[in-house]
Amino acid sequence: MINRIRTYFFFLLGSAIAMTFSSCRHVAQSTEETTEVKTPVTVVQAEYKPVSSTVTLPAVATFMNKNIIRATTAGNIEKVLIAAGEFISNGQLLFTIRTREAMALDKKAMADSSLSFKGLINIISHKEGVINSISYQKGDFVQEGDEMASVSEQNSLVFIMDVPFELDRYIEKNRNCRIILPDNRQINGTIERKLPEMDMQSQTMRYVIRPFSTDGLPGNLIANVTLVKSSNEKATVLPKPAVLGDETQTLFWVMKLINDSTAVRTVVSKGFENNEEVEITSPVFLSSDRIVLTGSYGLPDTARVTIIK
Numbered sequence: 001m002i003n004r005i006r007t008y009f010f011f012l013l014g015s016a017i018a019m020t021f022s023s024c025r026h027v028a029q030s031t032e033e034t035t036e037v038k039t040p041v042t043v044v045q046a047e048y049k050p051v052s053s054t055v056t057l058p059a060v061a062t063f064m065n066k067n068i069i070r071a072t073t074a075g076n077i078e079k080v081l082i083a084a085g086e087f088i089s090n091g092q093l094l095f096t097i098r099t100r101e102a103m104a105l106d107k108k109a110m111a112d113s114s115l116s117f118k119g120l121i122n123i124i125s126h127k128e129g130v131i132n133s134i135s136y137q138k139g140d141f142v143q144e145g146d147e148m149a150s151v152s153e154q155n156s157l158v159f160i161m162d163v164p165f166e167l168d169r170y171i172e173k174n175r176n177c178r179i180i181l182p183d184n185r186q187i188n189g190t191i192e193r194k195l196p197e198m199d200m201q202s203q204t205m206r207y208v209i210r211p212f213s214t215d216g217l218p219g220n221l222i223a224n225v226t227l228v229k230s231s232n233e234k235a236t237v238l239p240k241p242a243v244l245g246d247e248t249q250t251l252f253w254v255m256k257l258i259n260d261s262t263a264v265r266t267v268v269s270k271g272f273e274n275n276e277e278v279e280i281t282s283p284v285f286l287s288s289d290r291i292v293l294t295g296s297y298g299l300p301d302t303a304r305v306t307i308i309k
C-alpha cells in the first residue's frame with residue numbers, strides 16, 4: 001500500500017514539473033515573438049528621366065575690338081560731348097577742336113574786326129560702341145594724331161573661357177552653350193574658336209564664346225559656362241538619402257524591400273550625382289521596386305522593417 005502511494009506521489013510530481021517546463025517554454029517563445037524589433041522606414045520608387053553630368057567653368061567678358069579716337073589737327077579742345085561709359089552711335093559728334101591757326105587769327109581779329117575765322121574741327125565716331133576712356137578734357141591742347149578717347153565696340157563683346165586641358169575633349173559636343181551671369185540671368189552662346197596659346201600659369205586652354213545677346217554687358221564681367229560631359233535620356237534616378245556607402249566611398253548600396261516587412265541590401269553602381277539625386281547605372285530597378293528612403297542607416301543585410309506612411 002505504501003509503495004502504491006509513493007508511486008502515485010512521484011507520478012504527480014513528475015507531471016507538475018513537466019507542465020511547469022512546458023509553460024515556461026511557451027512563455028519564453030511568446031516573449032521572443034512579442035519583442036521582435038522592426039525598424040520604421042519610409043520607401044520610394046525609382047524615377048526614369050533624362051540626366052546629364054556637367055562641369056562649370058569661369059568665363060570673362062572682354063571686347064575684342066577697340067577703336068581709338070585721334071585728333072585730326074593740332075589745337076585746343078573746344079567741346080567734349082561724351083562721357084566714359086556712354087554708348088555712342090555711328091556718326092555721332094564727340095569733340096570739337098579749335099585749330100592752332102584759328103587761335104592765331106583770333107589775336108589779329110582783336111585788332112582788325114574784318115577778320116573772322118572760327119577754325120573749328122569736328123571729331124565724329126565711325127562705329128557704335130561704349131566710351132572706354134577719355135584722355136583729354138575741354139581746354140587741353142592736342143597734337144595731330146593724339147589719342148583722345150577709346151571706344152569698345154559693343155557687338156565685339158565675347159567671353160573668354162579657360163578650359164583645363166583634360167576637359168578639352170568635351171568642347172566639340174558643347175559648341176552651343178549657356179552663359180550664367182552673376183545675377184542668375186542666362187544667355188545662350190556659341191563656342192567659336194580656340195586661342196593659339198595656353199595660359200602659362202593655370203595651364204588652361206582659352207576659348208572664345210560669342211553670346212547671342214550682349215544687352216549692354218560690361219567688359220571684365222565674370223560669368224559661368226556649363227558644359228555637358230555626358231547625358232542619359234532615360235536614367236534610373238533615386239533620391240540621394242536612399243543610397244548608402246562605406247567609409248571609403250567605394251562601395252554603395254540600397255535597402256530594397258522584398259516584402260512588406262523585410263529589406264535586403266542591394267549593391268549598386270552610381271553615375272551622375274548632384275545634391276539631391278543619384279543616377280543608378282546597375283542593377284536595373286523596376287518601377288514597382290520599393291527602396292528604403294529613410295531609416296536605412298545601420299540596417300543589416302536582411303532587416304525587419306515596418307513601413308510608415
